[in-house]
Amino acid sequence: MAVLKVIEVLANSDKGWEDAAKQAVEQASKSVKNIKSVYINEQSATVKDGKLDNYRVNVKITFEVK
Structure with a gap:
């Protein structure tokens, strides 16, 4: 039986939500x-001059405890 733990991580990127999630895991x-595994819990973004400026993700990262 494996023991798994979940942590919550917030990350952001100026490229996109996928890049923000990638940076959270890295x-x-x-x-x-x-x-x-990683679960995208929430996505948001800031807007500047009518365009998306900064992408944010709240992810849950699952890892095995050995």
Whole structure:
């Protein structure tokens, strides 16, 4: 039986939501090992001059505890 733990991470990107999620996983993997999955919990963005400016994601990252 595996023991899994979930952490919540907030990340942002000026490129898009997918890039923000990718950065969240890359940053978390610096201190968390055995990441198994990511769940995009929430997406938002800021608007500047009528255009999307900064993309934000709230993700839940699941990893196995050994």
